Amino acid sequence: MVASPDPGRILPRLQLKFPFDPDYPRVWHENGLGSTHLWNGLNMLFPEGERFLVRSVNHYLPRLDDTPDLRVQVKAFFAQEGKHAHEHQDYIELLKSQGYDVSGFMRVFHHIVWNVIHRHFPPVVCLAITAALEHYTAMMGADTLTLGVFAGSHPNMRALIEWHAAEEIEHKAVAFDVLRKVAPGYGLRVLGMFIGIVALFGFWFAATVTLLRQEPGLGWLGTLRELRRAHRKDPVLKRVLWRGVKEYLRPSFHPLDDDNLHVARAHLAMYDAPRVKAEAA
Numbered sequence: 001m002v003a004s005p006d007p008g009r010i011l012p013r014l015q016l017k018f019p020f021d022p023d024y025p026r027v028w029h030e031n032g033l034g035s036t037h038l039w040n041g042l043n044m045l046f047p048e049g050e051r052f053l054v055r056s057v058n059h060y061l062p063r064l065d066d067t068p069d070l071r072v073q074v075k076a077f078f079a080q081e082g083k084h085a086h087e088h089q090d091y092i093e094l095l096k097s098q099g100y101d102v103s104g105f106m107r108v109f110h111h112i113v114w115n116v117i118h119r120h121f122p123p124v125v126c127l128a129i130t131a132a133l134e135h136y137t138a139m140m141g142a143d144t145l146t147l148g149v150f151a152g153s154h155p156n157m158r159a160l161i162e163w164h165a166a167e168e169i170e171h172k173a174v175a176f177d178v179l180r181k182v183a184p185g186y187g188l189r190v191l192g193m194f195i196g197i198v199a200l201f202g203f204w205f206a207a208t209v210t211l212l213r214q215e216p217g218l219g220w221l222g223t224l225r226e227l228r229r230a231h232r233k234d235p236v237l238k239r240v241l242w243r244g245v246k247e248y249l250r251p252s253f254h255p256l257d258d259d260n261l262h263v264a265r266a267h268l269a270m271y272d273a274p275r276v277k278a279e280a281a
Contacts, residue, residue: 010076010170010174011076012076012079013268016087020091022097025154032229041207041211044105045207047088048113048114050084051085054078056123057078060127067181073171074178076171088164092106128191129195131189131192132192133196135255138169141264145169163271166264170265173255186251193249201241208227
């Protein structure tokens with residue numbers, strides 16, 4: 001494993017706010033409608049998803065008393081994910097104010113996450129799902145920052161997504177390290193990955209279609225056309241899904257093998273520098 005400088009430092013940035021004006025454009029991504037709703041759809045998953053991740057790790061917090069450093073990282077992970085959920089919930093409220101009806105999707109999503117997965121899956125499987133999803137969000141976060149996925153998009157959304165992306169990289173090893181401590185088996189890790197990617201990409205597709213189907217005059221053919229166009233311009237499935245599976249299946253895998261914490265912290269420095277300066281004054 002490649003050692004990154006200070007991999008245990010995870011800093012909650014609870015003072016940050018990413019507001020969106022009521023007149024925020026409905027199409028904000030430079031690649032058009034399909035790409036806008038592709039990422040709007042992912043935004044819709046974050047509040048419930050982040051709460052699931054936190055609860056899955058929190059179940060094992062009492063098992064971390066003999067690893068105080070990991071326990072500190074877990075608490076910071078909770079704070080970061082809670083902030084992510086809050087900011088993305090505000091964005092969902094903006095979508096509603098723009099006339100999008102997301103209530104049906106959100107009800108189904110909530111039911112499956114809490115009444116099916118969380119209620120009926122063993123806690124250790126939920127933790128394994130969480131570790132795998134954290135791997136994928138960190139991969140997407142790295143691509144967001146290094147490939148400039150949102151470079152030509154509306155600056156408000158770019159700020160929100162890139163901040164979230166950087167923090168996902170910063171805490172990418174936490175859930176995995178908890179899983180490795182309480183249930184280090186390879187089979188469980190792989191099971192969590194397969195359940196996690198089916199859930200993530202299935203819900204993401206459904207959320208995106210939910211939004212596209214509400215665009216006037218688009219219809220099913222237009223929806224499929226926009227999805228294809230978005231995939232051609234940003235092949236996230238090819239770039240993230242298959243590469244993520246290949247990496248995660250490696251028996252010796254650890255999130256810190258990909259030494260990119262410096263990318264996240266270079267971006268987060270713009271938020272941390274004023275805070276450090278104020279604390280030093």
